[in-house]
Amino acid sequence: MLEIKNLAVSYGTNEVLKDVHLIFEPGMVHGVLGINGAGKSTLFNTIYGFKKPNAGSAQFQNRTVQNGDIGFMETSCYFYPLMTGMEYLKLLGIQNKDFDIKKWNELFELPLNEYVENYSTGMKKKLAFIGVMAMNRPILILDEPFNGVDIESNEKLLQLLIRLKSTNKIIIIASHIIESLTRICDRINLLENGVIKTTFEKTEFPVLEKELKDSIKLKIDDVLEGLV
Amino acid sequence: MNTIERFLNLRIKQFFRSVQEIGIPLFIILMIVTTGLTFKVLVFLSEVQGVEMAFFSFFLIASIHFTRKDSHFLKSLDVSRPLLFLAEYSLFLLPVSMLLLFLGKMVPAIYWQLGMLPILIFPAGKLKINKIAPFINLDGIPSKYFEIKLGFRRIFFAIVLLYFIALGYSFFIGTLILFGIFLLLVLPTFFENFEPKEMIVLEYGKGNFVRRKVINHLLVFQIALMPHYLMFLFYHKEMWYLGLACFVGLCLGIIFNIVYKYASYRPNVPKMFSNSFQAVFLATLLIPGFVIVSIGLIIYFWRKATNNLAYYYA
Numbered sequence: 001m002l003e004i005k006n007l008a009v010s011y012g013t014n015e016v017l018k019d020v021h022l023i024f025e026p027g028m029v030h031g032v033l034g035i036n037g038a039g040k041s042t043l044f045n046t047i048y049g050f051k052k053p054n055a056g057s058a059q060f061q062n063r064t065v066q067n068g069d070i071g072f073m074e075t076s077c078y079f080y081p082l083m084t085g086m087e088y089l090k091l092l093g094i095q096n097k098d099f100d101i102k103k104w105n106e107l108f109e110l111p112l113n114e115y116v117e118n119y120s121t122g123m124k125k126k127l128a129f130i131g132v133m134a135m136n137r138p139i140l141i142l143d144e145p146f147n148g149v150d151i152e153s154n155e156k157l158l159q160l161l162i163r164l165k166s167t168n169k170i171i172i173i174a175s176h177i178i179e180s181l182t183r184i185c186d187r188i189n190l191l192e193n194g195v196i197k198t199t200f201e202k203t204e205f206p207v208l209e210k211e212l213k214d215s216i217k218l219k220i221d222d223v224l225e226g227l228v
Numbered sequence: 229m230n231t232i233e234r235f236l237n238l239r240i241k242q243f244f245r246s247v248q249e250i251g252i253p254l255f256i257i258l259m260i261v262t263t264g265l266t267f268k269v270l271v272f273l274s275e276v277q278g279v280e281m282a283f284f285s286f287f288l289i290a291s292i293h294f295t296r297k298d299s300h301f302l303k304s305l306d307v308s309r310p311l312l313f314l315a316e317y318s319l320f321l322l323p324v325s326m327l328l329l330f331l332g333k334m335v336p337a338i339y340w341q342l343g344m345l346p347i348l349i350f351p352a353g354k355l356k357i358n359k360i361a362p363f364i365n366l367d368g369i370p371s372k373y374f375e376i377k378l379g380f381r382r383i384f385f386a387i388v389l390l391y392f393i394a395l396g397y398s399f400f401i402g403t404l405i406l407f408g409i410f411l412l413l414v415l416p417t418f419f420e421n422f423e424p425k426e427m428i429v430l431e432y433g434k435g436n437f438v439r440r441k442v443i444n445h446l447l448v449f450q451i452a453l454m455p456h457y458l459m460f461l462f463y464h465k466e467m468w469y470l471g472l473a474c475f476v477g478l479c480l481g482i483i484f485n486i487v488y489k490y491a492s493y494r495p496n497v498p499k500m501f502s503n504s505f506q507a508v509f510l511a512t513l514l515i516p517g518f519v520i521v522s523i524g525l526i527i528y529f530w531r532k533a534t535n536n537l538a539y540y541y542a
Contacts, residue, residue: 090234091231
């Protein structure tokens with residue numbers, strides 16, 4: 001179990017996360033939903049250790065979470081110049097001797113012997129995803145994994161994530177695409193202005209969707225009136 | 229193979245691949261030029277004490293370490309990062325150490341190799357300069373000079389501070405030259421990002437895109453530098469040719485950066501990928517007698533830039 005306790009993070013005077021408390025259980029897919037700037041990426045960066053919190057902690061199996069516990073796929077991943085996809089995966093999967101790169105690549109059919117810089121945005125995303133799988137960590141954090149990915153690969157990703165639940169990993173996903181989240185998640189945390197506003201269980205997802213649509217409608221109705 | 233070995237293996241491969249990208253004929257030119265430069269530096273360095281080599285090594289590695297873009301990626305590898313950095317930087321410094329040993333300079337070679345050690349205790353890629361720069365209003369700069377806006381946002385304080393310091397110290401004969409070298413070093417910062425294709429399409433239709441871009445930027449940069457040339461002439465009239473050399477060198481630097489940018493341009497790619505030729509250009513420009521090579525590079529990349537843009541937009 002991954003437990004986020006009273007996490008507070010700020011950039012200068014800007015408080016991005018305020019007293020966040022969350023529990024992520026294994027064998028489940030947890031969604032984090034929020035508009036741009038709500039604090040999703042900051043939350044992930046802090047759990048992973050890129051950002052130091054002002055207060056609070058992230059505990060995994062009753063100890064502070066470590067890098068080696070997490071496979072983190074950032075919104076935009078870094079790839080070295082003049083490096084092939086195969087080299088990237090071999091580097092990330094070095095500790096995981098059983099990882100069959102060719103078999104995994106059958107899923108996305110990437111040109112692994114080509115330089116990554118020649119890949120499209122979606123291909124880079126898929127490569128980064130296989131890379132995270134290659135690391136074989138107990139916690140998976142995926143920040144916007146569906147961005148730039150084509151429909152077919154999007155579906156493959158969703159089905160794969162559903163299957164991954166049985167491996168007892170803790171899977172945490174942030175996405176703007178609510179349909180993708182409601183389909184695979186067991187629980188969705190709504191992050192608003194740096195606080196967890198509500199946590200929705202699977203049975204409550206229709207309520208979440210309705211609430212979100214209604215609140216957005218309320219916000220833009222007046223504006224749309226003047227525009228169209 | 230463990231993670232560090234695989235990582236170093238990848239870095240060595242990258243080096244040889246970049247050599248392949250440059251092409252063998254140009255690589256040979258680069259080797260001749262840089263070998264000459266390296267030996268020139270080594271002859272100079274052979275006169276200094278070993279401890280100075282540790283400082284050079286420290287600052288060189290610090291400039292790499294604190295600006296690394298792969299720090300997040302490296303964190304995801306299951307490996308001790310200080311050990312990985314030690315291995316990588318040692319490998320990076322090795323050629324110079326070998327040359328020093330070849331020259332019989334054992335102590336400076338050891339200092340050179342060990343000088344970077346204190347860096348290893350610091351986290352990589354942490355240098356964030358100009359945090360305040362986005363708050364400086366640069367809206368007055370027309371969008372066709374967006375490169376200048378971009379460069380200023382990145383190094384505003386360094387450039388403005390040095391501009392006025394250099395102006396204040398123009399009574400010293402080396403000031404203009406040093407400031408000129410600084411500008412040559414930071415020029416790539418201005419031109420490394422590609423604009424969206426819509427911006428090019430708008431200007432490309434007017435004809436002579438590259439030439440207009442070059443002339444416009446030469447005018448802006450050189451008008452801004454005019455007070456420096458005038459002060460130099462005021463204090464060192466008899467050395468006018470040095471001022472002229474700075475003027476010509478900066479003109480060549482500006483032209484090269486523009487043509488190299490558009491020679492490497494690809495739509496939908498945000499940033500220039502490789503900057504290996506900028507180092508070659510700078511080396512050839514600064515080594516006496518090699519300026520012809522830098523002019524050759526400008527001609528070569530000018531043609532390439534014109535053809536490249538014509539391919540996408542003609």
